[in-house]
Amino acid sequence: MGNRIDRIMMKKTILFWILMAVGTLLAAQTAKDVRYVFTEASDLNLIGKIIEGTSNPYHRVDTTVYKGFTKSENTQVRCSAGLAVLFRTNSTTISVKTEYGYMNHGQNTMGISLRGYDLYIRKDGKWLYAESGVSGRNTPEKNTVIIKNMDSSMKECMLYLPIYSEVKSCLIGVEEGAVIESLESPFRYRIGVFGSSFTHGISTSRPGMSYPMQLMRMTGIQMLNLGCSGNCKMQPYFADVLCDADVDAFLFDCFSNPTVEQIEERLIPFVEKIRKAHPDIPLIFQQTIYRESRNFSVVADEREKQKMEAVEKMMKRVCRKFDNVYFIHPCATSPSHETSVDATHPDDYGYTLWAESIKKDVLDILDKKR
Amino acid sequence: MGNRIDRIMMKKTILFWILMAVGTLLAAQTAKDVRYVFTEASDLNLIGKIIEGTSNPYHRVDTTVYKGFTKSENTQVRCSAGLAVLFRTNSTTISVKTEYGYMNHGQNTMGISLRGYDLYIRKDGKWLYAESGVSGRNTPEKNTVIIKNMDSSMKECMLYLPIYSEVKSCLIGVEEGAVIESLESPFRYRIGVFGSSFTHGISTSRPGMSYPMQLMRMTGIQMLNLGCSGNCKMQPYFADVLCDADVDAFLFDCFSNPTVEQIEERLIPFVEKIRKAHPDIPLIFQQTIYRESRNFSVVADEREKQKMEAVEKMMKRVCRKFDNVYFIHPCATSPSHETSVDATHPDDYGYTLWAESIKKDVLDILDKKR
Structure with a gap:
């Protein structure tokens, strides 16, 4: 009987510390004072471009070089559909801060897809879906937390860019002190x-x-x-x-x-x-x-x-x-x-x-x- | 040889008439002069309501009767999630003209789902997806064609209402002269x-x-x-x-x-x-x-x-x-x-x-x- 109570007490103590640990982590991650440090996505490994060396790195085609497109085609080839940035980080949180040009607001595609981001992380050699997100409709250029509360092990990340928006700058935010570096493409x-x-x-x-x-x-x-x-x-x-x-x-x-x-x-x-x-x-x-x-x-x-x-x-x-x-x-x-x-x-x-x-x-x- | 040419000519003639027929139908359906005649959805068979007899027929709960909801809950129980209208029609086109109250514009759900309509038609005893649509972002209350160019056989239709909008009136439009009538629920x-x-x-x-x-x-x-x-x-x-x-x-x-x-x-x-x-x-x-x-x-x-x-x-x-x-x-x-x-x-x-x-x-x- 004594043993059983001990075990229960022990379980309660462990639970207490787990809750405390989780609570601390939660507080750390969601506190407004998390300081994000930013890296331009194109300074990491930006993959998916059919033509390299465009003057805006997030354009699929350089419209100052290639001519003949209609106005809507011109807009489209500047959108970042199919682009993704590859990086390694040990940050427990990842954010993006985007400077947009054109933004599409169609009703038959999700806002997250048209204007937002999609994060995969490699686990056991496979790309596992992690999180996705988009900035608020009225604050598109605000720093937007995509994921938080991860453990601080080094991770291999692939972040897909918006499919139907023009990105002028895409800053990837990690917490101060964390590593962020380019990841070589495995494709x-x-x-x-x-x-x-x-x-x-x-x-x-x-x-x-x-x-x-x-x-x-x-x-x-x-x-x-x-x-x-x-x-x-x-x-x-x-x-x-x-x-x-x-x-x-x-x-x-x-x-x-x-x-x-x-x-x-x-x-x-x-x-x-x-x-x-x-x-x-x-x-x-x-x-x-x-x-x-x-x-x-x-x-x-x-x-x-x-x-x-x-x-x-x-x-x-x-x-x-x-x-x-x-x-x-x-x-x-x-x-x-x-x-x-x-x-x-x-x-x-x-x-x-x-x-x-x-x-x-x-x-x-x-x-x-x- | 003569026979082969005859067959080719015959095929060409049939193709000509098919194209003519399709062309005529297309012209008839997309012409701006299609006159839609409207029926209030609640005068047909409106299914999916957990509480019948609400003062607004498209509210799931009558918020003049049930009290205690927070503001956002109040808004939500008035939304038409899960409601559908059952009707029979031989119209070759179906439209909706909605008077909205609250409209949700979330970014993690499609506009068609939040504010639009979803049409199924019964075929061989099964509900087959037909079409879906939503009115323009800046003209929400405009008559919106959901489907057109159908044949004119009598069809059993189930039209789902918006999941996250308040509908004050939902007029179902069919072409002038077509039948539209309530369909008994098979559920x-x-x-x-x-x-x-x-x-x-x-x-x-x-x-x-x-x-x-x-x-x-x-x-x-x-x-x-x-x-x-x-x-x-x-x-x-x-x-x-x-x-x-x-x-x-x-x-x-x-x-x-x-x-x-x-x-x-x-x-x-x-x-x-x-x-x-x-x-x-x-x-x-x-x-x-x-x-x-x-x-x-x-x-x-x-x-x-x-x-x-x-x-x-x-x-x-x-x-x-x-x-x-x-x-x-x-x-x-x-x-x-x-x-x-x-x-x-x-x-x-x-x-x-x-x-x-x-x-x-x-x-x-x-x-x-x-």
Whole structure:
């Protein structure tokens, strides 16, 4: 009996100290006097850029160099979709302080994805989701705590940047005295992904959930996202960018935005131009996905059906005409047809299905190349 | 050879007429002169209300009758989370024109879910996702086309209302000359669901993706959603509402918001009060879910662990003390830990996993009752 009481007392004492320790940690982390020390993200390892050396490091394309974009395309290629910063830190808290240019406020994508950040930390060799966040609607440039209350072991972090905002400066905050340093990229190859809103990540909850970013975590292959919502139509001025990109392969989602006429007219010259600049790399074309709007809209159904048929026909010609060209068929629809946000765009899980559906093909093609 | 040309010509002629037909339909549907005729949603079959006869039909609780709520709770119980309107129509297009009261603009839930609409149409006995939409940010009360270009067969429709806005009037628009009429509910039983932001549907993409709404489509059981983000703490004034509800069972997600102390103090009196008003119905309590914030925050991990342990202990007492009480364990986490929007709330698919994880338990308990 005495022993039992001792054990209970001991348990209570341990619990007391755990609570005290947790309480102290909580106080330390949430106290207003945590002093954050900031490092510009581009001074760490900023990955995901299809073109390096842009005058604003968070722009995907340097619009002072590449010309021909419409106003909305110009805005989009300056957005940081697909960019992530890699760093190591032992800070128990991580914040960001952003200077924004353009900010998108669409209603079919989460604010966290459009304007916010998404943090993964490597654990047992895998990228594990840690936290995500966005600054207040009326205080976008305020220092925003993304995560706090971690232990102080050294961690390998990957922080995805906003998908549909222009970042002029992104300061990563860690607590005073903590280490923050650049982390070498563990991702192999460089695959350029030119695509529509699907590639851009429209309708995701957070920046890391677009299909290229999920595919990157699934495969360890570096994806360089040039998704431009509504604007991936094989325009020659986009091809100019792709010609200059230093990549091991291209993955195209270039049949979601254009009309049948545009596909018939532009596809062959587009491939010719890319192939001339990149004679030896795999060009992987994705058929567009099934849109849930086809469930009941006879117009959407007919339009998409005709487009997909035209794509099948054109891709047969392309595969005959060019070597090292692949045509694959992603699927973002679950059997329940529930994985859509707005009958056009998949939700996070729709994009998971997409990434899973092409993972083997992409790996096989790159392994074949190797 | 002649036959082949004939066939080609025939195909071309058919294609021409299909294109003409589609073109005409498109013109008819998108023309600005489509005249919409409106019916107030509450004059059709408005389902999902835990308390009938509220002075505003789109309020879940009549705040002129039930008192004691804080300001934010008052706002929340007036929001139309979990409400849906059932109707039949042969209109090829459906619109909504909403008069809003309060509107939420949170950044961790899609605008379509907070302020918009989600349309399902019954096909082969199942509710198939059709479309979702929300009015423009600066023109919230404008007539908003949810779907167009459908064929003109009679359809059974279920339109979910906004989860985090107060609706003062919701006019359903169909094209002039089309039929619109109330549809009898195919859902059986009435299960009251009192819960946190999880039950409310925070972080969903669209109103139909909260776990109670998904569970309702999966099981055919009518869920009556009293989810109040951050505010489900077994308050006695919420119990007043639940005591008056006409239900066949309750499903509780009442351990996500309160502290350990609140759970220890309030759970037994809460159950006593409900049980007195409803002597014979199943009371199904759900453990709170694993939060992804626990992956790296030691404080969140410890806090949630202690809470879950306290819940396990308290529920043992409740199950001993009361008959017809059940304790079940939902799961909204996938093996990849990717199904979270903000490290607290599941995304659509997390809520799918939640609904799937409790489906059998809920059905078994109700079948046992029957």
